[in-house]
């Protein structure tokens with residue numbers, strides 16, 4: 001018979017690890033963390049590429065420099081994480097058309113202003129309806145759809161990449177307008193490792209060696225009742241606990257990877273079904289030498305193709321990793337799905353064609369390519385949640401509400417900061433506080449106030 005622990009945490013991303021840490025620090029030490037993959041960090045994931053460390057998932061600390069300190073910025077400071085300030089303000093002046101032609105800056109800036117106005121109008125029209133998404137341009141056809149490649153490109157950047165000129169985003173209102181790119185050899189995931197090392201046993205080389213962290217354990221079945229939960233993993237292991245905290249992504253909740261007995265109530269399933277997902281694909285390309293303009297105002301550039309979002313958003317890595325000769329292009333949603341499902345050689349060919357359009361036929365071929373695949377990852381099925389703008393509150397409340405002894409956490413359970421690292425982190429802390437309250441209530445038969453953790 002399996003031994004029974006107090007709490008099982010499913011998933012070892014930043015939310016699951018933050019949740020576990022709060023429990024242990026509050027005296028609930030008999031926990032088990034079940035993680036499907038062979039590593040912790042989840043969507044914070046580094047990869048060696050072209051002689052440097054790049055990020056396949058989260059890359060920026062978003063929201064820095066405001067009145068309230070971003071808790072992730074504070075974690076980064078504690079770990080002396082190497083970061084570089086990103087400046088998007090010039091991206092509108094770096095728009096390439098075919099044959100290397102850059103759009104004149106006045107024209108580009110003018111189009112940008114028009115696009116912001118039209119997006120604001122679209123938003124006003126949509127308020128009170130249910131269909132709006134953060135990238136709402138795709139949810140309903142705008143009255144004046146962008147037509148020219150320049151308009152398409154600006155529309156893409158505005159809606160799929162940078163929304164803050166259109167929407168008041170709590171992250172930037174609370175924490176400030178700045179964004180810092182993480183460029184550290186240990187990766188953004190070092191923050192998760194640091195949190196884990198704070199409460200799990202480590203071997204001499206700093207490696208986590210604690211039987212409470214179980215890697216390669218894919219949770220497939222959760223049986224639950226008033227007396228607790230029984231969790232079965234793909235390899236047939238069975239775990240018993242009083243409570244479970246589920247931190248898997250909204251994409252996983254929408255898939256059939258985990259079955260529940262009894263099944264989740266209808267209100268829960270409906271809420272889960274309502275949340276949209278955004279897919280981001282980063283394509284890193286390594287070159288023998290640089291052929292693009294460098295410098296801080298040139299870090300981001302756009303290619304204006306007649307097909308919306310087609311290899312549109314580019315970044316050079318020279319600020320983060322001088323001399324690395326690496327470019328990264330970000331695709332989203334439909335383009336992401338398409339590229340994730342084709343061989344990388346095909347993607348390389350497509351990207352080179354675009355680069356030759358921008359920089360001429362004589363540029364060298366990329367010598368290496370790295371493509372992230374979050375959509376096809378059965379332990380993710382998305383990059384992050386994308387809530388309807390207008391009916392956010394009720395849906396998030398339902399998504400995070402416990403069902404019996406199963407509690408929910410993860411970036412998608414954060415009302416203010418869904419989609420971000422700090423959203424996942426704060427959600428983990430919140431969920432554990434709520435669970436501790438419940439455990440203490442149950443134990444003592446009365447509410448106990450949780451002192452500030």
Ligand code: FAD
Pocket residue numbers: 010011012013014015016034035036037040041042043044056057058059060061062217218219220247248249252257258280281282372374378379380382383384409410411412418419420421422423424
């Ligand atoms: P996760 O990190 O996904 O953790 C969930 C864990 O559950 C994973 O480790 C997974 O393997 C595990 N799991 C899944 N299924 C099972 C199962 N059945 N059994 C056991 N374990 C399971 N945020 C920012 O702030 N800035 C950015 O620049 C940024 N860019 C991003 C770019 C990309 C491409 C992506 C993908 C995300 C980006 N994000 C960014 C979002 C950010 O990465 C997430 O919000 C955050 O990391 C989510 O943490 P989490 O703990 O909620 O989920």
